[in-house]
Amino acid sequence: MVADNRPVWQPAEVVESRMVTDQVRRVTLRRPGTRRAQPGSHVDVRVDLGARTDVRSYSVVEASADGSQVTVSVMLAPRSRGGSRFMHGLREGDVVECTQPLQNFDLRLGAPRHLLVAGGIGVTALAAMAETLRTTGRDYTLVYVGRSRAAMAYLDELEQAHGDRLRVHVDDQGHPLDVAALVDEVAGSSTARATELYVCGPIRLMDAVRRAWAGAGLPVHNLRFETFGNSGWFDAEDFVVRVPRLGLETTVGADTTILEALTEAGAEMMFDCRKGECGLCQVDVRDVDGSLDHRDVFFSARQHEAGDQLCTCVSRVACGDGRTGVLTLDLP
Amino acid sequence: MSVLDRQMSATAKIFPHPRDAWYVAAWDHEVTAKAPLARTIADRPLALYRTQDGRPVALADACWHRLAPLSMGTLVGDDEVQCPYHGLRYNSSGRCTAMPAQETVNPSASVPSFPVVEKHRYVWVWVGDPTKADPDLVPDMHQMDSPDWAGDGLTIHADCNYQLVLDNLMDLTHEEFVHSSSIGQAELSEAEFSTTHDGSTVTVSRWMRDIDAPPFWLKNMRDKFPGFTGKVDRWQIIHFEAPSTICIDVGVAKAGTGAPEGDRSQGVNGYVMNTITPDRDRSCHYFWAFMRNYRLDSQLITTQLRDGVHGVFAEDEVMLTAQQKAIDENPDYEFYSLNVDAGGMWVRRILDRMLVAEGRLDPGDVSVTNHAAAPADRPRVTTGA
Numbered sequence: 223m224v225a226d227n228r229p230v231w232q233p234a235e236v237v238e239s240r241m242v243t244d245q246v247r248r249v250t251l252r253r254p255g256t257r258r259a260q261p262g263s264h265v266d267v268r269v270d271l272g273a274r275t276d277v278r279s280y281s282v283v284e285a286s287a288d289g290s291q292v293t294v295s296v297m298l299a300p301r302s303r304g305g306s307r308f309m310h311g312l313r314e315g316d317v318v319e320c321t322q323p324l325q326n327f328d329l330r331l332g333a334p335r336h337l338l339v340a341g342g343i344g345v346t347a348l349a350a351m352a353e354t355l356r357t358t359g360r361d362y363t364l365v366y367v368g369r370s371r372a373a374m375a376y377l378d379e380l381e382q383a384h385g386d387r388l389r390v391h392v393d394d395q396g397h398p399l400d401v402a403a404l405v406d407e408v409a410g411s412s413t414a415r416a417t418e419l420y421v422c423g424p425i426r427l428m429d430a431v432r433r434a435w436a437g438a439g440l441p442v443h444n445l446r447f448e449t450f451g452n453s454g455w456f457d458a459e460d461f462v463v464r465v466p467r468l469g470l471e472t473t474v475g476a477d478t479t480i481l482e483a484l485t486e487a488g489a490e491m492m493f494d495c496r497k498g499e500c501g502l503c504q505v506d507v508r509d510v511d512g513s514l515d516h517r518d519v520f521f522s523a524r525q526h527e528a529g530d531q532l533c534t535c536v537s538r539v540a541c542g543d544g545r546t547g548v549l550t551l552d553l554p
Numbered sequence: 555m556s557v558l559d560r561q562m563s564a565t566a567k568i569f570p571h572p573r574d575a576w577y578v579a580a581w582d583h584e585v586t587a588k589a590p591l592a593r594t595i596a597d598r599p600l601a602l603y604r605t606q607d608g609r610p611v612a613l614a615d616a617c618w619h620r621l622a623p624l625s626m627g628t629l630v631g632d633d634e635v636q637c638p639y640h641g642l643r644y645n646s647s648g649r650c651t652a653m654p655a656q657e658t659v660n661p662s663a664s665v666p667s668f669p670v671v672e673k674h675r676y677v678w679v680w681v682g683d684p685t686k687a688d689p690d691l692v693p694d695m696h697q698m699d700s701p702d703w704a705g706d707g708l709t710i711h712a713d714c715n716y717q718l719v720l721d722n723l724m725d726l727t728h729e730e731f732v733h734s735s736s737i738g739q740a741e742l743s744e745a746e747f748s749t750t751h752d753g754s755t756v757t758v759s760r761w762m763r764d765i766d767a768p769p770f771w772l773k774n775m776r777d778k779f780p781g782f783t784g785k786v787d788r789w790q791i792i793h794f795e796a797p798s799t800i801c802i803d804v805g806v807a808k809a810g811t812g813a814p815e816g817d818r819s820q821g822v823n824g825y826v827m828n829t830i831t832p833d834r835d836r837s838c839h840y841f842w843a844f845m846r847n848y849r850l851d852s853q854l855i856t857t858q859l860r861d862g863v864h865g866v867f868a869e870d871e872v873m874l875t876a877q878q879k880a881i882d883e884n885p886d887y888e889f890y891s892l893n894v895d896a897g898g899m900w901v902r903r904i905l906d907r908m909l910v911a912e913g914r915l916d917p918g919d920v921s922v923t924n925h926a927a928a929p930a931d932r933p934r935v936t937t938g939a
């Protein structure tokens with residue numbers, strides 16, 4: 223809710239830290255609090271990246287009723303910006319700085335039907351929603367997509383809790399998710415215009431769902447998603463950014479953003495959300511050597527294709543072949 | 555120290571309200587599909603309106619963007635409200651559906667939409683944990699729209715903590731002093747009363763036998779029994795249902811005709827329907843109606859009763875406002891209790907428990923009803939239940 227969204231930073235103690243798959247670590251944090259985290263909420267954690275600290279957002283997978291504990295789950299990304307390495311290093315008894323649960327992805331209980339689509343680690347945002355829908359007796363389906371069963375966190379628990387309401391699609395078992403068919407199923411149902419679809423996962427999944435949803439003419443506001451702006455079409459790599467008008471040139475490392483790199487280089491940048499939603503950080507693109515990797519949801523597909531502007535807080539350039547991309551910008 | 559010491563102390567003067575509860579936000583007719591209505595319910599400013607197909611909606615009255623009040627906006631489309639400032643639009647679930655200055659809609663943009671139920675001629679809102687908003691928990695006020703009852707009511711915006719109104723209604727001995735010209739009489743204070751309670755209700759019953767009917771009741775008797783004179787048996791049975799609904803079964807019957815034993819045929823019966831919604835901590839919306847089960851077709855009697863009770867309740871409002879002012883001007887003085895406060899004190903005990911259950915009151919530490927400190931490692935023990 224609006225009122226609860228001003229971050230309050232406090233130390234939190236790690237009271238549980240264990241691997242739930244090869245790559246996913248479950249971490250439970252205890253901090254003062256009296257209100258249970260609502261489904262869809264996340265906590266911001268200050269992560270230590272060695273030379274500096276930064277902030278990462280993690281969805282709350284589970285919350286204790288008394289509000290004192292929240293559990294997050296973090297996938298160790300090989301090319302992470304460093305946050306997941308830090309989180310994977312946490313052990314019981316460690317103390318981190320984190321916020322109270324913040325809400326930007328709220329579950330509305332009034333919809334006649336809910337469809338939750340989780341891809342990979344995106345399940346962390348949707349598990350708590352599914353649990354609330356189950357305990358309050360709503361009509362829902364949880365679709366969980368993954369590369370292999372072993373890589374899918376919480377699969378057994380979800381199968382036990384949700385039974386028939388869970389549909390599992392595992393790539394290496396030969397039945398990947400047909401997004402178009404799933405959205406057609408919604409569009410053809412009697413509650414089509416009131417069904418809400420919540421999706422969280424890699425950008426390809428989110429984009430496929432967004433396109434199918436728009437293509438089926440379903441109300442855009444019934445498609446709910448949360449992006450922390452950290453999943454792209456390409457793996458993050460270093461590239462060079464130039465601002466000729468200011469005589470600036472700097473490298474944007476794989477673990478940082480254009481916004482951060484240019485600010486560090488002395489440019490005065492405007493921003494607010496830092497997750498590709500508000501559009502305040504947009505700048506004009508003059509030239510690009512490499513491919514633009516738009517990771518924001520502020521610009522429309524048409525604007526992304528045109529490529530005249532980008533959101534500096536999340537979007538990047540990638541070549542994918544070992545060369546170093548070069549991006550030339552003009553700043554407002 | 556005895557268990558009683560741990561819970562007995564002074565009584566809170568400004569009582570917090572539970573959030574996990576249905577509160578009346580408005581009369582059904584106040585909420586329209588023409589323009590939003592601004593009203594603060596349990597500390598939450600709300601914009602109330604109806605969709606084009608008549609469903610009531612309660613959105614937070616603050617736009618996601620810069621918090622301009624949506625209640626100043628306009629209703630558009632099937633179920634949307636448009637912010638009066640920069641034109642963002644929200645649907646009935648609070649989702650932002652349009653941002654005029656861009657091609658997309660920020661997925662984070664939404665305002666809280668609170669659970670709403672329309673029942674008993676009222677629009678009820680739940681501002682607490684939405685997962686607990688079970689429509690079956692709406693208090694029983696069936697007389698409001700039952701074919702066996704007729705009547706009407708109004709709203710008082712009372713400048714006092716909501717609990718003072720509950721106190722007022724749970725102890726009607728004040729009628730002798732506050733309402734001496736209409737329903738008050740000395741027998742009220744003299745008659746015995748009994749109090750019963752369970753986890754969420756309290757009932758206070760009082761019978762006064764073989765007395766003169768006060769002016770209000772004499773008029774009602776004569777509406778049903780033209781030319782009636784003589785003594786009556788009078789009753790007041792106060793039904794409280796948590797957190798703040800009080801339906802009072804009231805009436806008089808010809809003395810000795812068996813009303814106390816259950817035969818009310820020789821009398822007139824009314825129900826004073828009250829439900830109190832906290833606004834801020836020192837103000838509340840007091841929704842009331844007077845329903846009767848005789849001469850159902852007489853609009854004249856409906857209007858006369860509504861106006862009559864309106865006059866009576868105006869006397870309460872004067873007292874409650876003055877009481878709140880005196881409370882605020884004497885912060886260092888406490889409340890003390892009388893035996894007639896039994897009903898009101900059981901109400902406080904129930905509300906106390908609801909607040910503890912919501913985690914807004916530490917059971918081992920502070921009690922609102924009785925703010926004695928108990929050792930933190932021991933739960934507060936209560937007697938009775």
Ligand code: FES
Pocket residue numbers: 492493494495496497498499500501502503504518520533534535536
């Ligand atoms: S700061 Fe909001 S989109 Fe970049």
Ligand code: FES
Pocket residue numbers: 617618619620621622637638639640641642
């Ligand atoms: S404050 Fe509502 S649109 Fe700006």
Ligand SMILES: [Fe+2]
Pocket residue numbers: 722728729732733866867870
């Ligand atoms: Fe009164």
